[in-house]
Amino acid sequence: MNRPEADPTWTTFYDSTGQVPSLVATSSKRGLGVQYLADRLTLDLQGDGEAPFAGSFGLSGAVTLTLPEDLPLGGLLLVVDGSIDRTAGTQAVVTCAIGHGSRTREWPLASAAGTPTPDPSAQDGHENGGDDTVTDEDFRIECFVSDFNPSSVGVPPFPPFPPVPITLGVQARRRAVDEVVQVSIMAFELIVLSTP
Numbered sequence: 720m721n722r723p724e725a726d727p728t729w730t731t732f733y734d735s736t737g738q739v740p741s742l743v744a745t746s747s748k749r750g751l752g753v754q755y756l757a758d759r760l761t762l763d764l765q766g767d768g769e770a771p772f773a774g775s776f777g778l779s780g781a782v783t784l785t786l787p788e789d790l791p792l793g794g795l796l797l798v799v800d801g802s803i804d805r806t807a808g809t810q811a812v813v814t815c816a817i818g819h820g821s822r823t824r825e826w827p828l829a830s831a832a833g834t835p836t837p838d839p840s841a842q843d844g845h846e847n848g849g850d851d852t853v854t855d856e857d858f859r860i861e862c863f864v865s866d867f868n869p870s871s872v873g874v875p876p877f878p879p880f881p882p883v884p885i886t887l888g889v890q891a892r893r894r895a896v897d898e899v900v901q902v903s904i905m906a907f908e909l910i911v912l913s914t915p
Contacts, residue, residue, distance in 0.1 A: 729780045729782045729783070729885075730780055730781045730783075731779075731780045732779040732780050732781070732884075732886075733777055733778065733779040733780075733886075734777075734778055734779075734780075735775075735776045735777050735778070736759045736760060736761075736776050736778065737759060738757055738758075738759040738760055738778055739778075739780070741758055741759065742755050742756070742757060743755065743756040744756075747908055747909070747910055748908075751910065751911040751913070752795075752908060752909045752910040752911045753782065753908070753909050754906060754907075754908040754909075755906060755907050755908070756906050757778075757907070760776065760778060760887070760889070760903060760904040761901065761902070761903040761904075762774050762775065762776055762811075762889050762890075762891055762901065762902045762903075763900075763901045764809070764891055764893050764898075764899070764900045765893070765898075765900070765901070766896075767896060768896050772892060772893050773890075773891070773892040773893075774890070774892075775888065775889060775890035775891070776888070776889055777886070777887065777888045778886070778887045778888075779885065779886040779887070780884070781882035781884045781885065782882065782883045782885060782909055783882050783883075784882075784883060784911065785879070785880065786868050786869075786870070786880045786911070788868070788870040788875075788877065789870075790868055790870075790911075791868065791871070791913050791914045792867055792868040792871075792911065792912070792913060792914070793865065793912045793913055793914040794863055794864055794865040794866050794912050795817055795818065795863070795883060795910070795911060795912065796817075796861060796862070796863050796909075796910040796912055797815055797816075797817035797820075797862040797863075797864075797885060797907060797908070797909055797910075798859065798860070798861050798908040798910065799813070799815045799859065799860040799862075799887065799904060799907045799908075800857070800858075800859050800904070800905050800906045800907070800908075801813065801857070801858055801860075801902065801903050801904040801905055802855065802857045802858065802902075802903050802905070803826060803855070803856050803900070803901065803903075804853050804854070804855045804899065804900070804901045805826060805853065805855075805899065805900040805901070806851055806852065806853055806854075806893075806897075806898045806899050806900070807828075807829040807830035807852070807898075808828065808829075808893065808894040808895055808898040809828070809829075809891060809892065809893045809894070809899070810825075810826060810827055810828050810891060810892050810900075811825075811826045811889070811890070811891035811892075811900055811902050812824065812825045812826070812889070812890055812891070813858070813860060813887075813888070813889050813902065813904070814887070814888040814889075815860050815862050815885075815886065815887050815888075815907070816862065816884075816886040817862050817863075817864050817883065817884070817885050817909070818864035818866065818883060818884060819864060820862050820863055820864035821862060822860050822861065822862040824858055824860050828894075851897050851898075851899075853899055863912075868880070883909065885907070887904060887907060889904065
């Protein structure tokens with residue numbers, strides 16, 4: 720069986736961070752497909768009252784695959800690897816989609832500590848934001864969509880396999896000046912899955 724070929728210069732639909740010019744495509748480490756390494760897919764909300772309290776970014780495009788006629792395609796898997804650093808008074812969500820399948824990972828408000836309350840011991844009138852401990856976590860989101868090889872229906876010449884749309888989205892917010900949230904997507908991978 721021949722390997723499918725991926726065109727690493729995918730078609731871009733939306734790129735709010737300017738990531739596409741430095742997106743690095745390599746062969747998938749986990750099977751047939753392609754992995755994309757990212758260096759600009761980061762949302763960082765921290766700083767004083769002049770810094771943003773909410774933000775988002777998105778990346779969307781399509782990958783073209785050339786499938787061997789003898790490949791018994793079962794579906795496509797999108798694997799998104801990232802990390803999040805946050806304090807208790809922040810919220811974040813990462814959404815990924817491939818074809819008509821989507822997955823979401825949420826980090827809800829962990830504590831009401833993010834809601835400023837007057838500190839009775841404060842002499843200067845500043846508010847106390849509560850717990851400022853930063854927790855960090857790596858995450859992986861997997862999103863599957865079933866599909867079939869055009870060669871499994873009809874007779875030659877078979878139509879080409881249609882482009883595979885991929886969308887990544889991140890949004891986050893902080894509730895107080897001393898809250899911090901940083902969400903990064905380091906890589907995403909399109910894996911072609913065959914049936915037994």
